[in-house]
Amino acid sequence: MTGVWGETAACNYLAGLGWKIVQRNFRTRYGEIDMIAQDGQYIVFVEVKTRRDSRFAAAREHVTAAKQRRILTAAEEWLQLHPTDLQPRFDVVEVYGAEEAAVPPRIHLIENAFGG
Template identity: 50%
Template structure:
């Protein structure tokens, strides 16, 4: 598999999370600040997951593509989500990197990949 579409990467990430026992709450949640690929529940956490797919020839690993500016957009979007849907769950920000490969893509799940603090 040389090419991995964004939709395919998100589908694979969602299936992976469900197989690990996560409950998918939303996919492609939009706010005026940006988009969150997957919002899921994992025990005591509400997980805001950014999915990044890459080809083997990509310069950076998928997780490195989640820049501080992208993190801020995700955090602000998560705040909008939580204002509309209050919860007692602890927010967590994960990154799921999918590297296209043969015969199957490789998936890396980084839990608590960045902090939601300091957004004010």
């Protein structure tokens, strides 16, 4: 499954940056958060988008306003269950490639992707 492979690649990438992976695939009735991680003073809610390439559109373009609202609502629920003094942030990780490819995936982190 492309999504699981991409999420694992993103998880490994972020862990390599020194992030602490707190939880993967947090699900609520409002939606799902692919990954929750700690990056220094931030608790980061991460949406992972995996595509073979960016020929037709960047992966981040698939994180629509409706999807962002669902992630924000799910994050509010997670924060109620797990109180923290960390500042919340919403990032998108684009993963380009394929599990069966001979080359490693190309990964692009977009911090504060929902900032307006």
